[in-house]
Amino acid sequence: MYELIQVSERSYYIQSPAKIGLVRLDGQDVCLIDSGNDKDAGRKVRQLLDTNGWQLTAIYNTHSNADHIGGNRYLQGQTGCKIYAPGIDCAFTRHPVLEPSFLYGGYPCKELRHKFLMAQESDAQELTKKCLPEGFEIIPLPGHFFDMVGFRTPDDVVYLADCLSSRETLDKYQIGFIYDVATYLKTLEMVKSLQAKVFVPAHAAASEDIADLAQYNIDKVLEIADKIIGICQEPLCFEAILQRLFMDYGLTMNFEQYVLVGSTVRSYLAWLKDTGRVNGLFENNMLLWQRT
Structure with missing residues (x-):
């Protein structure tokens, strides 16, 4: 766990419960795509950065679920990096109590106010094209959460956040979290047609072709609806x-x-x-x- 895996010349991911993207920029500068689920994840990422002599300049959050922003505060405090998050998810990143409150539909009891549903606050700014490194592309991936996005790097690696679950995860848990079902299905249909050198979903294996997995996720949504x-x-x-x-x-x-x-x-x-x-x-x- 927390092994650094290189998938192209400048793009990597850190193997963790929710994969963390890492992209080398100019010189020793790097950026992260998401930050893991808690302070401990942040520490392990910091160790990887130090081992390689890299300087973290920014974290680009795909969305505000706690397992993707949990390392933000630690890493920002340690490195002074900037943090960016998309749309509504930026507010959730700045005020993480919004996530368990939204899920519960009211003030969350203490059993819901824990690191798996409520990360620590971090000083996030709204993600825009202007704040991206040169050659990066934002890919809108709404449906799983409010304004979730993915990223395409200059060396053609696409980080897909939570828009896909592995077959094993779907077969085990059946009902994956979805905020907007209609929009999620549209996102999956779009993802089926994407082309890239490598795709890196947060909760499935990295692959050169994800069309079949996208269809499997679509089929599971339709199965649940029929159920x-x-x-x-x-x-x-x-x-x-x-x-x-x-x-x-x-x-x-x-x-x-x-x-x-x-x-x-x-x-x-x-x-x-x-x-x-x-x-x-x-x-x-x-x-x-x-x-x-």
């Missing part, structure tokens, strides 16, 4: 739908899984309602969902 429609043959409240999904897929409920999977299921229900496949009705002051 929810099938569950909603009779009017059911959200909690009953969530319980059925956990039971049918053999998942284990805890606070973290309740908010991550629960938020995703709400997004599915919103998408299915907007596309006319389920209805929301109120009976006895309870919101119920039923297939059309």
Whole structure:
């Protein structure tokens, strides 16, 4: 873990729970794409930088999930590097309590205020084209989270953040986190057509071809949607739908899984309602969902 792996002349990734991109710039300067899940990850990254004699100039966050920004504060404090994050995700990076609050839908209890859902605050600025190193390209990848992006480096390596999960992850956990299902599917269709020397997803193996994996992710989204429609043959409240999904897929409920999977299921229900496949009705002051 935290092995530095070179994929092209100037582009690398650090093997970690969420892959961290590293790109050599001019001289000894380097930048990171994301920073890992916590202060310990930041320390290990700093050790790699010191071993190679590199100076960290900037961290470009793909989005604001805690496992991608958790090393920000430590690395910024140690190196003085700048931090950039896209759109709405910049606010979440500056104020990380927004993530568990958003997922829970209110003030998060202490079981949700931990490093896996709430990173430490860091002084992030909004990501724009002007702040990128020369030759870098921003690739919009919305859907998984609000304004998630990927990056293409000058030597044609594409870092894909969380828009793809590995087959093993999908087969094990079934329901991957999605904020906006319709937009996520559009992103996956776009990703299928991308060309690059190497693709580096955060939660799947680096590869020269990711079209098949993108399709596997699409198929899993559509499978989950069909599953929810099938569950909603009779009017059911959200909690009953969530319980059925956990039971049918053999998942284990805890606070973290309740908010991550629960938020995703709400997004599915919103998408299915907007596309006319389920209805929301109120009976006895309870919101119920039923297939059309």
